[in-house]
Amino acid sequence: MKLNCIIIDDEPIARKVLQEFIEEIDYLELTGQAENPLKAMQLLNNNDIDIIFLDINMPKINGIDFLKNSKINANIIMTTAYAEYAVEAYRLDVLDYLVKPIAFDRFLKACNKAKEAGELKKIIPGHLNKTNDHFFIKCDNQIEKVFYYDLVYAEAMLNYVMLYTNSKKMMVYITIKSLEEQLPAGIFIKVHKSFIVNINKIKSIEGNILDIGNQKIAISQNLREKVINEIVKGKMIKR
Numbered sequence: 001m002k003l004n005c006i007i008i009d010d011e012p013i014a015r016k017v018l019q020e021f022i023e024e025i026d027y028l029e030l031t032g033q034a035e036n037p038l039k040a041m042q043l044l045n046n047n048d049i050d051i052i053f054l055d056i057n058m059p060k061i062n063g064i065d066f067l068k069n070s071k072i073n074a075n076i077i078m079t080t081a082y083a084e085y086a087v088e089a090y091r092l093d094v095l096d097y098l099v100k101p102i103a104f105d106r107f108l109k110a111c112n113k114a115k116e117a118g119e120l121k122k123i124i125p126g127h128l129n130k131t132n133d134h135f136f137i138k139c140d141n142q143i144e145k146v147f148y149y150d151l152v153y154a155e156a157m158l159n160y161v162m163l164y165t166n167s168k169k170m171m172v173y174i175t176i177k178s179l180e181e182q183l184p185a186g187i188f189i190k191v192h193k194s195f196i197v198n199i200n201k202i203k204s205i206e207g208n209i210l211d212i213g214n215q216k217i218a219i220s221q222n223l224r225e226k227v228i229n230e231i232v233k234g235k236m237i238k239r
Helices: 010-025 037-048 063-068 081-091 103-124 175-181 222-234
Strands: 002-007 027-035 051-054 075-080 098-101 132-140 142-147 151-157 158-163 169-172 190-194 195-198 204-206 209-213 217-219
Touching: 002 010, 002 037, 002 103, 010 027, 010 103, 027 169, 037 051, 051 063, 063 081, 075 081, 081 098, 098 103, 103 190, 132 151, 132 169, 132 209, 151 169, 151 175, 175 190, 190 209, 190 217, 190 222, 195 209
Parallel strands: 002 027, 002 051, 051 075, 075 098
Antiparallel strands: 132 142, 151 158, 151 195, 158 169, 190 195, 204 209, 209 217
């Protein structure tokens, strides 16, 4: 699956760097470039765009104001020299925030997030958009937004559940059963009485052990057949 993307940045050198990065990633397709959001509107209106690499400090209208005043379904990855706008940008549902000069490995990590979000469109019933690609939980007296693609697994701890995302962990006052009932079944599966995992995060299966990044999680013996069938889902290449 190719992800169509555009670059909106007033600096020619910055656009060139991003273009070179994009050309290195096989699932990205550069649809066009613009030096400010106003000139990008034709690209957005005439193409189905998956990712916008958006600068902040630009003439006529900056990237933050553009997001505040536009309805955009594409994933936004900010590419800016100004770290101080990160909190405000995340409040506007940007997917990631990259501070220049941007290293390629950091750029790739942001693009992989966008790829996972795009793959969820095929899994969740209906079309995935900004209203159904996440959920909210109460943690440490505040309400946290958690994106489905970012949640790696959940572990039961008596009357609590520990949520492990790509970047942090959160203790939530909820039962594992209640969490299972509220997460989309096409993405998450209960593999043990104490564990729910994101199917997309599973790297390999060895015996009853799932390899999920740096974590190994055991599959309950009574759930093994169901779990393996759900994970593989007819995609096993046979001899």
